[in-house]
Amino acid sequence: MKRIIGIAVLLLVVYLATWIMADAFSGRAVFMSGYNQENLLRRIALYGILGIGVSLVIITGGIDLSLGSVVCLVGVGVPWLAVGHGWPMPVVLLLALALPLAIGLGHGLLVTRLRLQPFIVTLCGLLIYRGVTRGFTQDQTAGFGNGFKALRWLANGEVPLFPGFGLPVPLLILGVVAGLIAVFLNKTIYGRYLLALGNSEEAARFSGIHTDRMIIVAYVICSFLAALAGLLFVLDVNLAQPVDFGNFYELFAIAAAVLGGCSLRGGTGTVLGVLAGTALIQVLRNMINLVFPAYQNMEYAVIGLVILAGVVTDELAKRAVARQKA
């Protein structure tokens, strides 16, 4: 809990700053409009699902760089098969959610059985899944056109709360995912195993824990959530281009996890922290968009600097605490 206070405060500050800069200076509700808040929450929801997935892998001490390409594979593949090739949607959806299980299993097996480095395994995944998607679709944009309205409600629908504002459906999906993963991490023996092996795989194995299986589970969940997010992304925006759909999403997800208190050394991480990290990044993007539209090109630089500042502050704070304790 203590770990996420810093990031929560930072989130609040950036949120308020954006509100003041965007709305007070312009005299209109630009940031605080129902439309903008809905969109912001929707994006937080989609990226949050990715962040939670990768945080499980990061807790094991690994990394998954292939997320963005899995988003692309599913995001492009679903409309390509369902619309372009007329496959029945239930079959396509089943495939879209089953394939990532195989992908995660593959990553997990390569990491645990062959002892390959997660960075390498998933870097290859990043290249392979995007290459496959682009090859099969001949780089053609895929989309749903005017069809599948009901399905698309999952991503662009909302549950009206009061006039002009409703809760985006993806936020409810994120709520379910976050709840399940939080219970998994904190209340089940397997979550406990995951945290223990992230801190010391050897000690966990010497305690009779099947550490390999737990690591594989983490990669499977991660790929599955990436596919779920990919599906929601394409249902939301309707169009997906194989060349850049999901580009850099893995980095946003990893950044959110790290900002939220996951150590890349493994062993630490909370769902709430990852959500706060995701929200911070999305509010920042929103700020650049609304307040500094002329600097839109600098988006990555700004996000990079803020993440760096966050991590540096966190490290310095940790040292100060350690010094006080010593």
Place this chain on the structure above:
Amino acid sequence: MSDRTAGVSAPRLAASGICKSFPGVRALHEVSLKAFPGEVLALLGENGAGKSTLMKILAGVQKPDAGTIAVDGLPVVTGSVQESLRQGIALIHQELNLATNLTVGANIFLGREPHRYGWIDEKAIAAESRRVLELVGLDVDPAREVGELTLGQQQLVEIAKALSVNARVLILDEPTSSLSARETERLFEVMTDLRKRGVSLIYISHRLAEIQRMADRVTVLRDGVNAGDLKRDEITHDAMVRLMVGRDVSRVYQRTAGKPGAVVLAVHELRTPANPAQSVSFQVRAGEIVGLAGLIGAGRTELLEALFGVTPPLSGEIQVEGKAIRPQHPRDAVLGGLALVPEDRKKQGVVLAESVQRNLSLASLERDRVRGIFLNEAAESGITAQMIRELRIKTPGEEQPVRFLSGGNQQKVVIGKWLAMSPRVFLLDEPTRGIDVGAKQEIYQLMEKLAASGAAIFFVSSELEEILGLADRVLVMHEGRITGELSRAELSEERIMTLATGGTTAWSHAP
């Protein structure tokens, strides 16, 4: 050749009134230390007594809050490694500080390479390297990569490196901890030779027998202050221990043996991946403590790890109370009633970053789970409270990260973790390594208690005293096979060493 009787000549190194505090901890208070030319001074103390801090201050790694250091009567500016080196004080760390991917010569000259016109002068390096390597009696080509050398040879390279900067005070921190018996002998020869050349050696070790043999004088630290000095003829095991712990501790632990019961662990022709050509058979009974002796590399740890499924055995039978188990993973062994207290406590025994509670409950989470996959928090805190109480684990609370516990208490956490599973067989690998003298006794008592409760205890130890004091029966391994078995009545250091080095004797009866 300098005068070897301390006090007659002027001290080479004199540190006095050294104080050093870290926030919340007083590491050293008014500590003084003298080392004379041509003398081996042993610095002794329990873990946390302040030895390392003092060594770091002498070597300039840390700056003292107060106090002075002088070499040959001239004051040394404290807190600078360069200054200490310039005054001839060199520290050889326990973990060697060599770049294993560079050559011997490059290591000796690291950071002060002789050069001509900007090019490194390889000839000068080779010549000077040969000279200092000869001083330490190491016959290797300076052009060889350090990584290709044995640990013992690497240590000699470090000493040669120190000599090449004209070290007059050489501090050796636990130099023999990872050396084989032969390498240790070699190191002692070099130390004796350096002593003759007038170098002052400050030697830190936990191995009292080595100190007794090598040291001209002993300085003991306890809780950050000088506890006393011993002259050559006063250096006895008991005197050293008394100064270290501040009270009398009986020299050798003496087990009060009980009557062994039925066979609990039966191993028949077990072959391990480490020694596939050999097979091992033995039995351990209920209430029995069996020691496994042998030299480093004899295959003892590998045997325990095979029994426990860490590296599954190639073939053979393992029975626990008559039931066969086939450990392919530690989990199989745990379910079969085995527990392993591993050799590398910090890496394999405990999850350092996690709390006492999480460590104590780790092995029993699955057994105590509720509704299929959920943690049983009541059982967890129950086990934690019980183990902290019964094993007398000293911790401020169950949420304390294990990292902050002392070695002895960490070991109790490992034992407690298994005790929660009520195993029939305890396998312990070097159970008291790196643990204070006082805490060792507690671990011994704990092992006896486990045996008294009917468990079979099988432990590996490289400390003969421990084997002699604790074991009802001793198996000795040499190159992957059991070369002999000694009953308590037959036990002696000489017999164990004969078997451990591969000799066979009239009293050994190979199984």
